[in-house]
Amino acid sequence: MRLPSFFLAVAGLLPAVTAQSALNFTAFTHLNSSYTVGNGSFSVGVGKIDITPEPNPQWLPLNEYAFERIYVRAIVWESAGVYGAIINCEAATAADQVYTYGNKYVADLLNTSTSNVLFGFTHAHGAGPAGNVSALSYGGGGINGYENIGLAGLAAAKIALTNMKPAKVGYNNGTALFGVNSCHINQLTGRWTQATNTSGPVDHSVQVLSFVGRDDGIPIATYTSYAMHPVNSYLSGYTNGDWPGAMMRWIEQSFDDRDDFVAVMSLSASADVNPLARRTSANSLAAQQDIPINGLERTQEPVEEPLRDGYVRMKIPQVKYSRQLLDVLQAMGILLGEETIRLMSTTQEWHSNPTVYSRQALTTCPGRVRLDDAREGVPGVYTTGGTENLIRTGILAFDDIILACVGSGIYTDIGYAIKGNSTMPKTMVVAMINGQTASGYLVAANSWEQETFQALNAKIAPGPCGQQNVSLPLGAMIAHYKQTYLS
Template sequence: MPPEHHTPAAAAFPPSTGQLRVGAVKADITPRDLTGLHPMPGAFSAVHDPLFLRVLYLGNGDTEAVLVSLDLIEAGDVSPLRKRVESELGIPADHVVVTATHTHNAPRIAEVSPGALAHAGGPESFAYTETVYDRIVAALREARATARPARFGAGTGTADVNVNRELYTDGRWTLGHNPAGPSDKTVWVLKFEDLDGRPIALLVNYAVHCTVVFGTSEISGDLAGAACRHIEDVLGDDHGGQPVALWTPGPMGDQAPRVDLGVPFGQVPDERRKARAYAAMAAQGLMVAAEALRVAGGIDAHDASPSISAEQRTVACPVKPGRDLVETMRQAAADTVPLRLSLVRVGEVALAGVSGEVVTEVYRRLRAESPLARTVLVSIANDRIGYLPDDARFDRPVHSVNGCPVPRGHVEDAIVDGVLDMIRGHFGGPA
């Protein structure tokens, strides 16, 4: 299926290899008024731990690219934000990638794309969106202004914190814990440090739903927030300064945390059960964080002039209706739904963004077919249109298929072929 939009990398963004400059900023986005901000049935009652945005600025004199990670359940179509960044800061909109940690104890922002399956927000959500946009632009401006000469490296580890959540039991498919199901346990780590070896930022990528404390009705960064706080505390204590840890979600469309609150939807837990959930959140966040720090310690961040380039494209996919969904989920009528793909190249690493919750098998195919060993998938990048399963999964009425807005035969190939085409355009290799 041809892309709706395609900016040729070689023509518009030739790889450039000047001195790398990196800036990273963290800013609080905890809402003061929680009214109307819960993306699912119910309401937020309190703040357990604060929410943050974290931005990473990369530049080398010729090319600039930025990545934004938000402690939110999701960001919808952020095209207005990306255009604003281009207008106000001069960074091309196609060089801006925005994702969310997917904590279910936080609001959503931005509009729902026509045809997409998401929990649309009301007036309070759109007002909060503008607040978050303002803080993102301010943080990017600061990150660029404070960027300093840097070097870069990447590595991988593993963490057994996630488990497949599509379970067949009692004659039906449901959400649960399925240890026999596919699960990618890779912890990707991108390390950025200054020329004196002081950490600037650590980008972590892992595949898990941040739903450990879902059901408490309290604002929380959940597992990802706990992991980032631990990394930032350790790096700050050990090296001084204020290093930033950015969490990006990998192929988490079919992945649950191993330990969660376990409360049926809509049931309010007692305080002791809630306390155990927060203990599980901290423990699992620590496990991913500790592995990320171990990997970072072994990374030789020697590349001070990596090639940087970026590209985005949109594939117009046919629409199918969702089924067996949460009552607050709506799907606006449309003939097509936009599948947004993005690529940020940093040296020999490709950060491949996809605008939905990608499942394990799609990433396994992408990684197997990619000419680049370091191909990192970022789910819910620049939009969240729904779940994005592999073709074989459509044989079963699992949650990721019911919540997918695209029919069989138009998801897996569109993602894999589209991302591979971009990677080959930026890194070379057969088209």
């Protein structure tokens, strides 16, 4: 295997130096960047590692759905001797250090800048050990067969390096109407709660980056960005990849489960977006508590809270309710997978020797310290101060296709602001990439009054800082790239 050449510009994760950036943002700390002009040698390879936990004898899997197994996937690209990768982990999330080490493992393997590596999570709330445990912690430490999930990503990247082939890259976008705003007023109490809000903002865009063989057009990989929280399988007790896992496995099976093809999914701006179809999710939680089920839709929060907060211990519900839940996840995954395949099939413009550019930076916002622990429906009690919260941002560009990355879950209007501040129409917003800010979710400037757990638990002081200090620097990075390298 030919070793990657050392990248131009800065390699490795450099210490942050607080200073006025070249892009004229005082709260913008430059980390690293890299750039190359393609010369016809663009190539891509893929790899996939199974990280499904060992079966729990007390809570055996159904073994009826492909997305009951979860994976780490890698797309490795090479342009003019310079390497990079997109790593995707089927797990809820991990601490910022896990992102950092995972990114660095892969960057060291490829002898490239860490800005060329995107290390992200699907945020699937069921992707963890089965039974009476929290899937949200899976991926933060040990992972099945690997000391940590970063090493699983490294293993997937090593596989990808063994099947590199000449490639070209393209972009397309479509629509899927599965998500709904999740922040709403409870009509009985007049307080904010997590519930279906059909009038709230949602970005229904399905954005697809495709890699195909340069000479034969055979698909190598697809990378889809969509805004919808994968929460339906939360507390279901069954290991599964939620709708992202169902989507990825449907696409991979549609291409004969080839070893040299992967489908990857990343969340867009979805911190305030849940699936519209949550009836079977609520029913599966009610069934664990022997609450009567009449078939009609019910509000999720009242049946979720007792299990989530430990008032009631999880137990295996009647299998029919678990099967109904996974059927709905499968249905969403199939339809989103079909939209992705449609967009792959109708992509018109392909780049076989793209200009490739990447950049990462940290922005900061003043913090606050919370003094109470209510989940929703109250103003919250805080004291001023606290440490400033660092938010990792970055871009990865293939010619006129931009991946605008944020190291956190972000609200819909922040995603809109990122796209609005971009000077390039083919801008994909991808969240939970290369970091997990200590602030938690990033709340949109106009959403702080929505007293749901995302806003109440944010460690950034209320105001426009999170939205502005993400969208404006990303816009500046994109403008700098366009003016300097594409003009």
